[in-house]
Amino acid sequence: MSSLLCSSIGKKLLMGLSGLFLMIFLLVHLGVNALLLVPDGGELFNAGAHFMATNPAVKIMEPILGLGFLVHIVYGVVLTLQNRKARGSAQYASGKKTKGVTWASQNMLVLGITILAFLVLHIAHFWVKMKVTGSDLLEHVTINIGGVPTEVENAYALVNATFSELWIVLVYVVAGIGLAIHLSHGFWSSFQSIGFSNNLWRKRLTTTGQVYAWFVGLGFALIALLQYLFFQA
Ligand code: HEM
Numbered sequence: 001m002s003s004l005l006c007s008s009i010g011k012k013l014l015m016g017l018s019g020l021f022l023m024i025f026l027l028v029h030l031g032v033n034a035l036l037l038v039p040d041g042g043e044l045f046n047a048g049a050h051f052m053a054t055n056p057a058v059k060i061m062e063p064i065l066g067l068g069f070l071v072h073i074v075y076g077v078v079l080t081l082q083n084r085k086a087r088g089s090a091q092y093a094s095g096k097k098t099k100g101v102t103w104a105s106q107n108m109l110v111l112g113i114t115i116l117a118f119l120v121l122h123i124a125h126f127w128v129k130m131k132v133t134g135s136d137l138l139e140h141v142t143i144n145i146g147g148v149p150t151e152v153e154n155a156y157a158l159v160n161a162t163f164s165e166l167w168i169v170l171v172y173v174v175a176g177i178g179l180a181i182h183l184s185h186g187f188w189s190s191f192q193s194i195g196f197s198n199n200l201w202r203k204r205l206t207t208t209g210q211v212y213a214w215f216v217g218l219g220f221a222l223i224a225l226l227q228y229l230f231f232q233a
Contacts, residue, residue: 008082011075011078011079012079012193013193013194014071014075015071015072015075015076015079015190015193016189016190016191016192016193016194017190017193017194018068018069018071018072018075019072019186019189019190019193020190020191020194021065021068022065022068022069022072023183023186023187023190023212023216025065025068026179026183026216027216030216030219030220030223032045032048032049032052033045033220033223034219034223035047035048036156036159036160036223036227036231037223037226037227037231039231041156042154042155042156042157042160043143043144043156045155045156045159046141046143046152046153046154046155046156047143047145047152049152049153049155049156050143050145050150050152050153050155053130053153069119073112073116076108076109076112077109080108080109102184102185103181104181104182104184104185105185105189107181108182108185108186111178111181111182112182114175114178115175115178115179115182118171118172118175118178121171122175125162125168126158126159126162129158130153130155130158135158137154137157137158137161138153138154138155138157138158139154139157140152140153140154141154159227160227160231160232163224163227163228163231164228164232166228168224169224169225169227169228172220172221172224172225173221173224173225175220175221176217176218176219176220176221176222176224177217177218177221178217179213179216179217179220180213180214180216180217180218181213181217182213183209183212183213183216183217184209184210184213184214185209186209186213187205187208187209187210187212187213188202188205188206188208188209191205192205
């Protein structure tokens with residue numbers, strides 16, 4: 001088993017599986033965050049955040065998500081370094097562009113590091129305040145969940161206050177575009193790494209991947225931008 005995970009195929013498989021897992025997480029995360037755009041003073045978003053914070057199934061997924069990120073980052077760095085070493089100076093030899101090689105595919109590591117830098121800031125702004133340090137902004141509010149008045153953390157107030165600062169919104173816009181470019185290659189590449197690709201499917205997965213990537217990347221960027229422009233008191 002351990003020799004499989006250390007082999008080139010095993011590493012690619014783990015990279016693909018962790019990539020697919022993270023892409024599902026991003027869709028769910030975007031779905032919950034889209035509630036920030038409902039003009040109801042944050043009630044629906046707070047209900048969504050409360051569900052995510054208290055649902056046992058989501059709680060079980062949290063450490064698995066952390067592991068997914070860790071595997072993806074570690075194997076991403078290892079595979080990129082291995083590929084560079086294997087190619088050596090050959091990649092510069094012809095000086096010509098290889099057909100089918102995109103800018104995204106050649107810059108996955110740099111894009112990944114940019115997303116990681118964004119994540120450090122993002123976790124410090126939200127996750128740390130909600131799970132570790134607390135914040136005055138999170139003071140409980142009572143909302144109506146299925147007809148039952150329920151006390152929940154005011155996660156909306158924290159997010160809304162964070163997106164009142166232009167520099168933070170600009171970071172989200174840049175990170176969203178970086179994420180879209182990363183995913184535009186990562187989507188079909190993940191399927192290829194788990195062995196699910198051939199000439200026909202590669203074309204389909206490339207197109208689906210472009211739609212998915214820009215939908216998710218621009219979706220996150222737009223939520224931050226619209227919060228800044230239209231949702232400040
Ligand atoms: C509009 C953009 C975004 C908003 C408003 C947002 C909001 C949040 C909030 C409120 C939390 C804390 C949830 C909790 O602890 O209960 C969180 C956590 C997290 N976010 Fe985001 N997020 C955004 C974009 C992103 C992006 C682009 C990524 C990944 C590239 C990301 C990855 C994560 C991760 C890994 C966590 C920690 C795990 C979790 O608590 O679910 N987020 N986000």
